[in-house]
Amino acid sequence: MSQKDTFDRVFNPRSVALFGVASQDKTKFSYYPLRSMLQSEYKGNVYIVNPKASEVAGLKAYASVKDIPGEVDLAIITLPNSVVADILTDCAAKGVKGAVIITAGFKESEDESGGELQKKIADIASEAGMAIIGPNTFGMVHLHDNLNASFTPYMSTLRKGSISLLTQSGGITHFLAPWVFGQTNVGFSRIVGLGNRANVDFADMIEYLLHDLTTSVIGMYMEGIDNPRSLLEAGRKAVGVKPLVVFKAGQVETSRSAALSHTGSLGGRHELYKAAFTQAGIITVDSLTELLDVTKVLALQPPPRGNRIAIASPVAGPALVGTDICETSGLCVTRFTAETQERLNELIPPIVARTNPVDWAFTTEIIELLLKDENVDILLLSYSFTDALIFPSTGIVEAAKTYGKPVVMSIRAPEGAWQKEIDELGSNGIPIYPMPDRAARAAVALTKYGDILREMGGI
Amino acid sequence: MSQKDTFDRVFNPRSVALFGVASQDKTKFSYYPLRSMLQSEYKGNVYIVNPKASEVAGLKAYASVKDIPGEVDLAIITLPNSVVADILTDCAAKGVKGAVIITAGFKESEDESGGELQKKIADIASEAGMAIIGPNTFGMVHLHDNLNASFTPYMSTLRKGSISLLTQSGGITHFLAPWVFGQTNVGFSRIVGLGNRANVDFADMIEYLLHDLTTSVIGMYMEGIDNPRSLLEAGRKAVGVKPLVVFKAGQVETSRSAALSHTGSLGGRHELYKAAFTQAGIITVDSLTELLDVTKVLALQPPPRGNRIAIASPVAGPALVGTDICETSGLCVTRFTAETQERLNELIPPIVARTNPVDWAFTTEIIELLLKDENVDILLLSYSFTDALIFPSTGIVEAAKTYGKPVVMSIRAPEGAWQKEIDELGSNGIPIYPMPDRAARAAVALTKYGDILREMGGI
Numbered sequence: 001m002s003q004k005d006t007f008d009r010v011f012n013p014r015s016v017a018l019f020g021v022a023s024q025d026k027t028k029f030s031y032y033p034l035r036s037m038l039q040s041e042y043k044g045n046v047y048i049v050n051p052k053a054s055e056v057a058g059l060k061a062y063a064s065v066k067d068i069p070g071e072v073d074l075a076i077i078t079l080p081n082s083v084v085a086d087i088l089t090d091c092a093a094k095g096v097k098g099a100v101i102i103t104a105g106f107k108e109s110e111d112e113s114g115g116e117l118q119k120k121i122a123d124i125a126s127e128a129g130m131a132i133i134g135p136n137t138f139g140m141v142h143l144h145d146n147l148n149a150s151f152t153p154y155m156s157t158l159r160k161g162s163i164s165l166l167t168q169s170g171g172i173t174h175f176l177a178p179w180v181f182g183q184t185n186v187g188f189s190r191i192v193g194l195g196n197r198a199n200v201d202f203a204d205m206i207e208y209l210l211h212d213l214t215t216s217v218i219g220m221y222m223e224g225i226d227n228p229r230s231l232l233e234a235g236r237k238a239v240g241v242k243p244l245v246v247f248k249a250g251q252v253e254t255s256r257s258a259a260l261s262h263t264g265s266l267g268g269r270h271e272l273y274k275a276a277f278t279q280a281g282i283i284t285v286d287s288l289t290e291l292l293d294v295t296k297v298l299a300l301q302p303p304p305r306g307n308r309i310a311i312a313s314p315v316a317g318p319a320l321v322g323t324d325i326c327e328t329s330g331l332c333v334t335r336f337t338a339e340t341q342e343r344l345n346e347l348i349p350p351i352v353a354r355t356n357p358v359d360w361a362f363t364t365e366i367i368e369l370l371l372k373d374e375n376v377d378i379l380l381l382s383y384s385f386t387d388a389l390i391f392p393s394t395g396i397v398e399a400a401k402t403y404g405k406p407v408v409m410s411i412r413a414p415e416g417a418w419q420k421e422i423d424e425l426g427s428n429g430i431p432i433y434p435m436p437d438r439a440a441r442a443a444v445a446l447t448k449y450g451d452i453l454r455e456m457g458g459i
Numbered sequence: 460m461s462q463k464d465t466f467d468r469v470f471n472p473r474s475v476a477l478f479g480v481a482s483q484d485k486t487k488f489s490y491y492p493l494r495s496m497l498q499s500e501y502k503g504n505v506y507i508v509n510p511k512a513s514e515v516a517g518l519k520a521y522a523s524v525k526d527i528p529g530e531v532d533l534a535i536i537t538l539p540n541s542v543v544a545d546i547l548t549d550c551a552a553k554g555v556k557g558a559v560i561i562t563a564g565f566k567e568s569e570d571e572s573g574g575e576l577q578k579k580i581a582d583i584a585s586e587a588g589m590a591i592i593g594p595n596t597f598g599m600v601h602l603h604d605n606l607n608a609s610f611t612p613y614m615s616t617l618r619k620g621s622i623s624l625l626t627q628s629g630g631i632t633h634f635l636a637p638w639v640f641g642q643t644n645v646g647f648s649r650i651v652g653l654g655n656r657a658n659v660d661f662a663d664m665i666e667y668l669l670h671d672l673t674t675s676v677i678g679m680y681m682e683g684i685d686n687p688r689s690l691l692e693a694g695r696k697a698v699g700v701k702p703l704v705v706f707k708a709g710q711v712e713t714s715r716s717a718a719l720s721h722t723g724s725l726g727g728r729h730e731l732y733k734a735a736f737t738q739a740g741i742i743t744v745d746s747l748t749e750l751l752d753v754t755k756v757l758a759l760q761p762p763p764r765g766n767r768i769a770i771a772s773p774v775a776g777p778a779l780v781g782t783d784i785c786e787t788s789g790l791c792v793t794r795f796t797a798e799t800q801e802r803l804n805e806l807i808p809p810i811v812a813r814t815n816p817v818d819w820a821f822t823t824e825i826i827e828l829l830l831k832d833e834n835v836d837i838l839l840l841s842y843s844f845t846d847a848l849i850f851p852s853t854g855i856v857e858a859a860k861t862y863g864k865p866v867v868m869s870i871r872a873p874e875g876a877w878q879k880e881i882d883e884l885g886s887n888g889i890p891i892y893p894m895p896d897r898a899a900r901a902a903v904a905l906t907k908y909g910d911i912l913r914e915m916g917g918i
Contacts, residue, residue, distance in 0.1 A: 030845045105810045152845045154873055169776025174843030175894055223779060249779045252786040288780065289893045317628025320682060320708045321747065327711040351564045355640045359607045369586045384633030388491045414613055435634055435747045
């Protein structure tokens, strides 16, 4: 069975067996993975393995996975580290394809035996062709399959979409994931906590997700990398297929050694990683917010055909802030064609800026002029609410469609104000940010992705 | 009359006269300043000056400001630039103390005459001892006085608090201000759009606000500075009185020349400004979000007595991200005393990090240990929601009070979850951010402010 076939079974399992569920006691940690599975509208079979119970939560409990009558594709394990190897041996015998091992106490442990234990379970799994997600993970979620193999029931309620997240920290995952609730038209496909990466690493998941139709962009939170070569190789394979975005922690020695005790990761020199990522066509970001902002723009918009940006706003400040970021990031704040400039001078009063950036974006005609201009590849717009201002949302949507160029926006309004306009833009795939600098950084990343495609032969 | 006395009248006017209000037509721009005044629950008198009407919105209209029977402290002007000088001359004759000039077409204009016009109105005002807010401004708001002298009625609905914002762009102001709606226990005192700064500049406002009891921290959005010396002087005066935080746009040539046509500001070399600000004890930030994040922490918490930080989270990732930022920003991720470390080793299982950063912040006892430690000056905590996790919010509040040390937190939860805990922390002044990196940057800024106070003799 190829790794792809194995992963297909692990992420779209026909059935799931849970190990470590003894009761429906909410104060017990093992309560939560079963709750996740039962609340997720998962369509396959859910089995309980527990030799000490005959039934849990109305489900029959089996003494061993081998006693389960039907096939089992995925095991979810929360039992102590000492018994995990035996469980995996049973799972291998049963033909289980993979395991989510939530249990901690492996390579990340101070105790040397943890590393040995991890090697042991990795060997058992690899020999049997099983994929391990973890150990020491919050689990994983495949929203399009209603699969919530994690200890967090509410993960099932996240909006479905095309961003897949690969992370090395449950804590960070739980900071990143609730973000979708505030978004228009953005959601997740898979969220995978790789934990200690016993035999499934970032590179394996990237290669698999490159062929996943529900994933259009892959975002990553990374602490350390055991096999940088395979990651960079996966990055190069992704060029022209899907964008990869990474935020890497572990910049300083203290956090690198903390990462070692977190997921057993050896971090290397931060700058070296960043340079290597860039060479492999992987987009790097500098904050968790930017990781989300950039995956969003890449999920919604095609990259521009060049780096020439037009910047406009009904008021100067937000356009200035955008200009700073675009220019210092290597984008060209373009000069309009003579024809465009002439018409702008007719339409816009001389008391405001009429060259790029343009401080007067009140009408559809101005938006059309900017997008139509052959010197413009991408448009950055900012509108902040004032009671007197109406902005041409319909014109923006129509012009973006007509000229096929990406538009990135910042909009800020009090709750309830401009809701119709925001919904119209959002449902037409225009990425919207609450601050002009965040929108500008997203536009920069989208443009850089276009550069990657052109430089590395993706298009 | 001293500038302080003048400003007292301008920001707490007993009466306001509006120029340029002709009708209650919502499509007319001049509709909005009157709407702002009428909706703001302002307690003073509101007069209309309009020689062509006898009444507007139920208010008697006067042909000239000089015809108004009572005293007039503040004028709000939206009429065309050509008539502003005459209005100011009338206002001076009437003894008006100041004017908010929303009208554009002055120094920022392409046309040379705009600069001359600005000089003219500045001269009229200065000679009469009048303060001009603007021209070319959205206006200004003093929330504690229910004064909304702007074209944005909804500004009256912002939460009252102790942050004062000075900005050079209405557009940016309208991005920054709605942020308060999402905050716990944070609000604004004054928001002043300085516009072209005819005779009131950042320095004047800073010196005035240093004595304002409703302002505890001053945040600034700046594009250019005409008189850097007076600004730096004001910064030095503020040390030990109130923290100043600035975000400056105009990093690149394109945005500097755009700023010229926005508010007539000549920007200088960005790096030079940044260095000069730092020398003057002014905190600089790199994004609009950080401007808000940092003013918030400074409004809520006292600066720590040193730069030794303890970092903790129930899970490693967020603590790692915080460690990266603190260490690369010059903070000391402290070593705990032997006594603290010993007790932590007893309380925390060996499978997670027990030294700083601590990956196990589940109990009040652990929080107390960290805050009690004499090697700790400030505590950074991160909690992201999982269904199984309870965090010791009451313990955090109590320990922060007992040991008098600042606590900065990131919390992320789906809507409605942890509301009680978040409210408890928020109403006790603990600053909360939605991402661990944003909390870490806030903790860094608070610590740097402590450094400024110690180095520059503020304490």
